[in-house]
Amino acid sequence: MAEIATTRKEARLDGQVAMVTGAGMGMGRTHARVLAKRGAAVIVHDIDAKTAERTAGEIRAEGGSAHIAICDVADVAAIHREVKAAERALGRIDVLVNNAGIHNSRALEDIAEADLDRMYRVHVKGAFFASQAVIPGMKARRSGRIIHISSAWGVAGNHIDSHYCGAKAAMLGLAKAMALELHPWGILVNAIAPGMVMTEMTRINRKPEVLAEFADKLIPLGRLAEPEELAFAVAFLASAESAFVTGQVLSPNGGEFIVGY
């Protein structure tokens, strides 16, 4: 039997360029920093310049390389423009992480048309057109990784937030269809469906005591995830270690959706 490869080299992303949308805060910020630590030059994208600059500053302070791209991910012309500018500056984009997201907790009858439109624009339209923008370069190089950050609620649903659950479920369909369409060019497409993660989004939407009760009652591991625990899943799907993985949904959720728990 050939020598078993150590994970070290395969997990590294040296020489690669990764773009993370919504990298100013929360999980996106951590995805960007972890990808940079593994050796990738990172395009830190966000709608908010101040937080994107902070993430880029952290990456540089940690010895990494960061390029900043600012626009609303749902603005098709702007995301195409930012991708082209980043490709001109860095030569290529090997990995795209469609992470930018919003959440506003609402019951079905309180969701206005504008709320639903915005939810789908940011999550579905954003992930779709950011992917469309990077695909020509990936096809030309016959390799690439696209990772859609969906949600466990896109897989399992939730008793509230149907607009969010619907948009996140649509991202799973995108991942599967894109995996089928793009594999002839060596482009692998997967989704991550996190359970609840301790980020700004979570803190804004839920009181600490509600989160503690939720973790106690619903999550077998008894706690919410830390952003790093999701970033490691992103790093895996970006690396050579996942060369045989496409069209899949990886759901780090502390066991939340094990039937019968």
Ligand SMILES: NC(=O)c1ccc[n+]([C@@H]2O[C@H](COP(=O)([O-])OP(=O)(O)OC[C@H]3O[C@@H](n4cnc5c(N)ncnc54)[C@H](O)[C@@H]3O)[C@@H](O)[C@H]2O)c1
């Ligand atoms: N926090 C959780 O528990 C959780 C669970 C499952 C899935 N998710 C998903 O993970 C992703 C990150 O969530 P988070 O908790 O880190 O959120 P967050 O609110 O902490 O950060 C989201 C980031 O996206 C940026 N953003 C928002 N709208 C944008 C737009 N239109 N264009 C560009 N950037 C935009 C924000 O400025 C921010 O930097 C989201 O897609 C979210 O739906 C989060």
